Amino acid sequence: MIMDNRIMGKLKGLKVIVENKKIFIGLCLVLVIYFGSLIYTRVSPYSPRKIGDVPVNMPSSPEYPLGTDPMGRDILTQLCYATVSSIQVGVAAAMMSFTISILLAILAGYYGGYVDSVISMVTEVFITLPSLAILILIAAVFGRVELHMMAIILAFFGWAFPCKILRAQVLSLKERGFIKLALLSGTHNLEVIIREIIPNMLPFIGVWIAFAIVGAMGAQAGLELIGLGPQTSVSLGVMLNWATTLAAFTRGLINWWLPPCLVLMFIFLGVALISVGLDEIGNPKLKARR
Amino acid sequence: MYTFKYLIRRIVMYLITLSLAISLNFLIPRLIPGSPIQQKFAELIRMGETMGGTEFIEKYEKLFNLDQPLQVQFFYYISGLLSGNLGFSISYFPSTVIDLIMKALPWTIGLLFTSLMISFTCGILLGSLMGWLKREGRESKWMESIWLLSLFLSNIPFYIFAMILVFLLTFIFPLFPYGGGIDPLLVPGTIDYYISILRHAFLPALCIVIVQIGGWSMSVRGLLVSVLGEDYLFLAKAKGLKERRIFSRYAVRNVLLPQVTDLAISLGTITGGSIIMESVFSYPGIGNLLFRAVKQLDYTLIQGITLIIVFTVTTAALIIDLFYPLLDPRIGEK
Numbered sequence: 001m002i003m004d005n006r007i008m009g010k011l012k013g014l015k016v017i018v019e020n021k022k023i024f025i026g027l028c029l030v031l032v033i034y035f036g037s038l039i040y041t042r043v044s045p046y047s048p049r050k051i052g053d054v055p056v057n058m059p060s061s062p063e064y065p066l067g068t069d070p071m072g073r074d075i076l077t078q079l080c081y082a083t084v085s086s087i088q089v090g091v092a093a094a095m096m097s098f099t100i101s102i103l104l105a106i107l108a109g110y111y112g113g114y115v116d117s118v119i120s121m122v123t124e125v126f127i128t129l130p131s132l133a134i135l136i137l138i139a140a141v142f143g144r145v146e147l148h149m150m151a152i153i154l155a156f157f158g159w160a161f162p163c164k165i166l167r168a169q170v171l172s173l174k175e176r177g178f179i180k181l182a183l184l185s186g187t188h189n190l191e192v193i194i195r196e197i198i199p200n201m202l203p204f205i206g207v208w209i210a211f212a213i214v215g216a217m218g219a220q221a222g223l224e225l226i227g228l229g230p231q232t233s234v235s236l237g238v239m240l241n242w243a244t245t246l247a248a249f250t251r252g253l254i255n256w257w258l259p260p261c262l263v264l265m266f267i268f269l270g271v272a273l274i275s276v277g278l279d280e281i282g283n284p285k286l287k288a289r290r
Numbered sequence: 291m292y293t294f295k296y297l298i299r300r301i302v303m304y305l306i307t308l309s310l311a312i313s314l315n316f317l318i319p320r321l322i323p324g325s326p327i328q329q330k331f332a333e334l335i336r337m338g339e340t341m342g343g344t345e346f347i348e349k350y351e352k353l354f355n356l357d358q359p360l361q362v363q364f365f366y367y368i369s370g371l372l373s374g375n376l377g378f379s380i381s382y383f384p385s386t387v388i389d390l391i392m393k394a395l396p397w398t399i400g401l402l403f404t405s406l407m408i409s410f411t412c413g414i415l416l417g418s419l420m421g422w423l424k425r426e427g428r429e430s431k432w433m434e435s436i437w438l439l440s441l442f443l444s445n446i447p448f449y450i451f452a453m454i455l456v457f458l459l460t461f462i463f464p465l466f467p468y469g470g471g472i473d474p475l476l477v478p479g480t481i482d483y484y485i486s487i488l489r490h491a492f493l494p495a496l497c498i499v500i501v502q503i504g505g506w507s508m509s510v511r512g513l514l515v516s517v518l519g520e521d522y523l524f525l526a527k528a529k530g531l532k533e534r535r536i537f538s539r540y541a542v543r544n545v546l547l548p549q550v551t552d553l554a555i556s557l558g559t560i561t562g563g564s565i566i567m568e569s570v571f572s573y574p575g576i577g578n579l580l581f582r583a584v585k586q587l588d589y590t591l592i593q594g595i596t597l598i599i600v601f602t603v604t605t606a607a608l609i610i611d612l613f614y615p616l617l618d619p620r621i622g623e624k
Contacts (some may be wrong), residue, residue, distance in 0.1 A: 117303070124307050124607060125314070207512075216445035222566040225449055226581065240453070249461050257457075261450045265442075272445040279512065 021283055026273030033267055034087050037080035040100075046074035048081035048234045062254060067255045070246055078234055078257050086236045087267065089151045090217035096155035098212045101163035102205065106193055109170025120167070126160035137222060146230050150223075154216045162208045168205050173197055206278030210271045221264060236260040297612070304608045311600040314358030315593055316367050320360065327351050327380070329518065333586075367593070376594040381586040387594035390579060395561070397471050398568070401491050402560045405498040410553055412499075413506025416440065418542050421514025437511070444504030447503060449570050452497045456571075466493050471574040475563070494571045506549070513545040547617055551610050558606025561598050 047053050052072040060067045066075035108119035135153060173179055174197075182192050198205070223229060224237025225244070245259035327350045351357045356364070370377055376387035416436070423433050443451075460468040467473070471490050476483045517523070518541060526536045561576060568577035576595060581590035 121303060121307055121310075124303075124604070126308050126351060127603070127607075179377055214445055222449060226566055226569045244453075252459075257453065261453060264448050264450055268445040268447075269442050272441050276441065 020244060020277040022263045022273045023277030023278070026270040026275075027276060029266055029270030029273070030087075032196065032264060033083060033270070040076070040080040041084060044074070044077040044080065046077040048073065049232075057253070063070050066259055069242070069253070069256050069279070070251070072241075075256055075259065076237060079236075081264065082234045082236045082239050082260060082274065083267075083268040085147055085233055085261050086217055086220065086264075089154070089220055090213050091218075092148075093151040093154035093158060093216035094209060094212035096151070097158035097216070098162065098209050100155070100159040101208075104159070105163045105166035105170055106197065109167040110174065110189070110197065112191060116167075119163075123160045123163050123167070126157065127164060135219070135228075141156075147233055147235070150220055150230065151216070154219055158212060158216060164284060166201065166204060169201055170197060173200055202278070207275045210275030210278070214268055214271050217264070217267065236264050296615070300608065300611050302562075304604060308604050310599070311604065312597065313364075313369075315360075315596050315600060316364055320363070320589065327356065343452060344547070371597070376597070377590045379583075379588055379591045381583065381588040381591065387590050390591060391576065391598065394574060394576045396397055397573060398577065399560060401495055401573065401575065402498070402564065403557075405495040406502065406553075406556055406560065408495075409499045409502035410506055410549075410556075413503045414510055414546070416503065417507030417510025418514055418537075418545065421511040421518070421545075422537055422541070424511070424515055424518075440504040440507045442504070443501055446501070446506045448497045448501040449566055452494070452567065452570055453499055455493055455497060466490075471573040494567055494573055498567065507553070510545055510549060513548065514541060514600045517541055517544050550617075551614065554606045554610045555603070558603040559599070561602045 027120065029240050041048075050073065054068045054072055054074050056068060056072045058064050058068040064074050064076070066079065068074055069078070097194060104119050104123070108116040108123075135157060138153060179192060179196055182196050187196075220229075220235070221237030221240065224235060225240045227241055227245070229238045229241060237260075239260045240257060243253070243260075248254075248257040327347050328549045330348060348357065356363070374388075376391075379385050379387050379390055382390060417440075419438050420433055420440075456468055459466050467486075467490055471487065472483070473490075476486055523536060523540055526540050531540075564575075565577040565581050567573070568575045568580045572578065576598075580592065580595045582588075583595065
């Protein structure tokens with residue numbers, strides 16, 4: 001009977017997620033951009049990096065939908081390859097960093113004591129370290145940071161801030177009456193964490209995963225924009241870097257620098273919509289008001 | 291309220307954090323293979339200079355103590371720190387690190403402090419207004435679109451925004467200069483000089499303000515909406531308190547707390563400048579200095595800048611932690 005209720009609850013949860021308009025639009029936006037790009041990279045006859053693949057500086061035409069760049073590359077092909085790799089790096093980095101931060105946040109906030117002191121100190125040090133400077137340092141020294149390395153580095157420096165916020169959230173939850181009641185009634189710590197703490201943090205978790213993806217993608221594109229990106233693959237920041245170093249502004253090549261900007265903006269918008277939608281679902285106080 | 295023990299513990303933790311960060315700060319640049327002096331010469335050779343013997347390199351390495359073992363270098367570093375001496379910059383040799391930082395710091399602080407304050411104030415006002423109007427579905431279409439706009443703005447990285455603004459305002463409509471902090475030919479002290487500073491700072495400041503307003507207002511709005519569901523607000527309403535009073539005394543006060551924490555953290559990070567923004571606009575601030583230092587493997591300069599960042603950020607965090615229990619009694623030591 002209890003199991004049935006749980007399964008029903010989950011199904012209901014899924015239905016709520018699909019029915020939420022913001023999540024639906026956001027999810028569609030991101031998925032369409034990702035899979036659209038993925039499919040186009042498979043069908044496109046051109047190469048994203050090969051110089052002189054097509055005639056240079058062509059305006060957009062049926063053959064080259066976004067035109068070609070001054071190095072003789074098809075811009076739409078470039079854009080699609082770039083989009084796919086940027087999204088992959090962002091999601092991979094976010095998943096890694098978020099796993100670290102939620103585990104540490106619960107450990108620190110829930111168990112307290114020495115565990116908390118040590119974790120808080122490490123977190124503090126990581127927040128304090130100018131991570132972008134270190135990222136730049138690593139990228140500058142090794143010259144070429146490939147995409148998977150980029151994801152690992154971003155995750156390594158990205159977990160600390162969400163961890164601090166989530167820890168504060170756990171701390172404040174722990175002081176609430178219902179957690180104290182659960183503990184007093186002899187519920188096991190693990191059960192309290194899984195059934196009381198985590199569900200109550202869902203809005204925060206959802207929002208912070210979205211932030212983590214957006215943050216990783218933003219940091220990645222930023223590094224690449226100032227010329228510290230991968231040398232052998234193309235991503236949205238790398239495209240922006242090519243466009244700015246080859247003076248796309250002054251040459252009026254708006255078809256070169258604007259599309260990567262727009263794609264990044266739409267991905268960010270989509271992720272933001274998903275996070276807002278999740279917030280509405282996860283926060284029962286909001287739901288009750290609707 | 292917190293106890294004396296909490297105070298001591300927090301301060302001890304601050305000192306541990308600071309010394310850990312300083313040690314990491316010393317160590318990380320040195321873990322990287324290759325000496326900065328050799329890097330510098332390799333760069334000169336690439337540019338067409340020819341090179342004599344290697345004793346020249348050795349002489350320079352001696353000058354910066356790079357020939358010594360790590361622990362000796364660390365000793366020099368710490369004793370230099372304690373006497374307030376950060377040493378010479380490697381890539382801008384005759385200048386000292388302090389000089390370079392002091393030259394860049396006013397630009398960064400002026401730009402970032404002003405734009406942070408503007409965006410914080412506007413963001414809090416806008417966010418609490420949006421959150422308050424959302425209560426009982428009084429949100430108008432107009433508010434909904436402002437909300438969507440700030441949601442959008444808070445989530446795009448500012449350099450994208452910067453690129454579009456630069457394109458519009460310097461290439462299509464050439465209203466503002468692109469790059470640099472000031473026209474180099476102007477005489478300090480004249481009106482033109484200050485106007486030039488303002489004109490150069492306008493675009494980067496505008497980018498920061500617009501993007502940050504979105505961030506601040508989104509978080510205030512989100513928090514406010516979740517606070518609005520709390521029972522004590524229901525009680526306040528049931529007591530018959532005026533809406534205005536409920537808003538300012540009951541709802542916003544609870545929301546402002548995390549915002550003040552965030553503001554303090556942001557203020558702490560100001561000294562680091564904004565690396566990407568400053569290099570996109572080639573603004574003569576700390577971020578740009580750090581970027582150039584990193585590209586040239588200038589250990590002493592990197593350390594000097596990161597030291598300042600580390601110091602301000604940890605101190606800001608200490609101040610927050612000492613104030614937080616005073617503001618929110620739910621968190622604190624028993």
